[in-house]
Amino acid sequence: MVNVIGLGYIGLPTALMLAAHGVEVVGTDYNASLVETLCAGKTTFQEKGLDELFAEAVKKGVRFTTEYQVTDTYIISVPTPYDKFSKKIDAGFVVRAAEAVLKVCPDGATIVVESTVSPGTMDKFVRPVVEKSGKKLHLVHAPERIIPGNMVYELLHNNRTIGADDRATGEKIQKLYSSFCQGEIVVTDIRTAEMTKVVENTFRAVNIAFANELAKICRHDGMDVYEIIRICNMHPRVNVLQPGPGVGGHCISVDPWFLVGDYPELANVIRESMKTNDAMPAFVLERIDEIMRQNGMTDISRVGLYGLTYKENVDDCRESPTLQLLECQRKHLAQPLKVYDPWVQCDLVPNQYHDLDKFLADVDLVVIMVGHSEIREQMQKLNGKIVFDTRNVSDLPGVYHL
Numbered sequence: 001m002v003n004v005i006g007l008g009y010i011g012l013p014t015a016l017m018l019a020a021h022g023v024e025v026v027g028t029d030y031n032a033s034l035v036e037t038l039c040a041g042k043t044t045f046q047e048k049g050l051d052e053l054f055a056e057a058v059k060k061g062v063r064f065t066t067e068y069q070v071t072d073t074y075i076i077s078v079p080t081p082y083d084k085f086s087k088k089i090d091a092g093f094v095v096r097a098a099e100a101v102l103k104v105c106p107d108g109a110t111i112v113v114e115s116t117v118s119p120g121t122m123d124k125f126v127r128p129v130v131e132k133s134g135k136k137l138h139l140v141h142a143p144e145r146i147i148p149g150n151m152v153y154e155l156l157h158n159n160r161t162i163g164a165d166d167r168a169t170g171e172k173i174q175k176l177y178s179s180f181c182q183g184e185i186v187v188t189d190i191r192t193a194e195m196t197k198v199v200e201n202t203f204r205a206v207n208i209a210f211a212n213e214l215a216k217i218c219r220h221d222g223m224d225v226y227e228i229i230r231i232c233n234m235h236p237r238v239n240v241l242q243p244g245p246g247v248g249g250h251c252i253s254v255d256p257w258f259l260v261g262d263y264p265e266l267a268n269v270i271r272e273s274m275k276t277n278d279a280m281p282a283f284v285l286e287r288i289d290e291i292m293r294q295n296g297m298t299d300i301s302r303v304g305l306y307g308l309t310y311k312e313n314v315d316d317c318r319e320s321p322t323l324q325l326l327e328c329q330r331k332h333l334a335q336p337l338k339v340y341d342p343w344v345q346c347d348l349v350p351n352q353y354h355d356l357d358k359f360l361a362d363v364d365l366v367v368i369m370v371g372h373s374e375i376r377e378q379m380q381k382l383n384g385k386i387v388f389d390t391r392n393v394s395d396l397p398g399v400y401h402l
Contacts, residue, residue: 003069011077016053019062021180027064038064046315049152068104077114087261089118091125102133110138118258119195138169141190143197148314159183163193202256207241209273215243215402245390246280246321248310253319281325304363307370308341315343322369342374
């Protein structure tokens, strides 16, 4: 039996995928309300294919509880934030999960940490907890490689990395994941596995920062950054990403800071890239002010932000650029902008709408922060509005860009 610890955006799909492919799985989470929802047969977030996967896993016998299980294999998938001051990883969630497992696990059990961690975290934080317990256990790091909006497909098809202290343990966990994973599963050492996952996310963060900086340069001299990127990407060895209003989610906006925190004298390009990305919400606010003045607008209450999530067609708002922008605005004591997102049903911020037409009726300037399918398919509803498109999804004439 496998006990999956943490039933959030990563842990729940992992537990369901294992169970759906014949592995006996018990999912554990300290959040009793979340567990109750799952036990009632309902998923806790929206994701393409997740409800169908949930139904199959339930049919195969997956169970959910707040209790840790006595078994030989544990998969820990809990948050790994970073300290905003030091930029170092906060491994507290992982450590507390490991301590809870150690209270019930038998000698010889294997603890797999899926949470993304900085290089050396397993040795610095997890291994001392295990050694202190006196139990002889196997440690593995198997970082997830999936993205909200396409989790189920990527769980099945993406390559994976298994980092272990010894080859036999690595191959045992490789076999477990191969119960569903159709991609290549590489077995290596723990520190290499830790580093590769952080590097993958850092690569994307740096590329995005380059695109964002390019957008500012082109704005300064009146050039079309999107046309420039399009032409540059015709070169066989160039792949510039698209600029945007900021970087969100719990990977690209977080993981690169681990390297900055651990290697402050060496990670200079990474540090500047993250500062560039983090500054984009403030840049968007400046552009909103410019566009208002250009159009003779003085009433900030007639400005609306379309999109609260960190990317299109998901309900994940973690570290979202819109929330960052609103926080930046709050620091200046300005009246909060109106906000609407079709994927966010609960009230997260002031002035939040839950109906597109009502939202549009109350604003003159629409700022597209997220390119959800809804707005792409109903772009004609923005006719007659001033449109600031930070995602380059609108084909309406006269649209403002970054």
